[in-house]
Amino acid sequence: MKDMHNDNDPQFRRDVTMYRELACHWIAQEREARRTQLHIGAAQYSNDPLPRAFPFGHFTMTETIRWLDDVRRHNHQATLVFRGLPNVTNGTSWAPFVWQLYSGEVILGHVELDARLFFDPEPLLSWDADFVLESMMQSLSQGRQLRVSSRIEEGFPQNVQVFEIRTFDNGLLRELGRRYIHKRVCSICHRALPPTGPQQCLYH
């Protein structure tokens, strides 16, 4: 797929910006429709506008948007695709959950969730449909690929787990929360680990 940053063609960049705005609007609408359904009540919940597998299964949603170019009076059409990839795609259950929104070959938004956070038996935050929709809107509006994970601050007698959303170049976008955790270290390099997950860093 085409990288969303390394293209210097100004028209291409304008198009990508516009497609991101369209996609952000689409996801905001889905989010609002879902909230309305939840508000109406569980009886009508089968009318959830999102696919049954959303957000943690394998799903694909598409939206075709048509508009008229005011200047050149041309009709335009774009198909946006929002898909979710469960965390088993590369054969290990600790691979991240991945959501992508793209049009053609261009990735417009990308969000990953560290599976160790998802499988935490006592999660600090609810990793739910609304969180995924909100995170995708952030990725689209920031024009950045995002990763939801945690880092460990070592302390005594307990460590602190800090939940964060970061860009792929490691810029901090938002801290989501923090909590005390029991100490647990990697069996290979002895770095501090989050409470859930294998007994070693994911990158070994």
Ligand SMILES: [Zn+2]
């Ligand atoms: Zn390690």
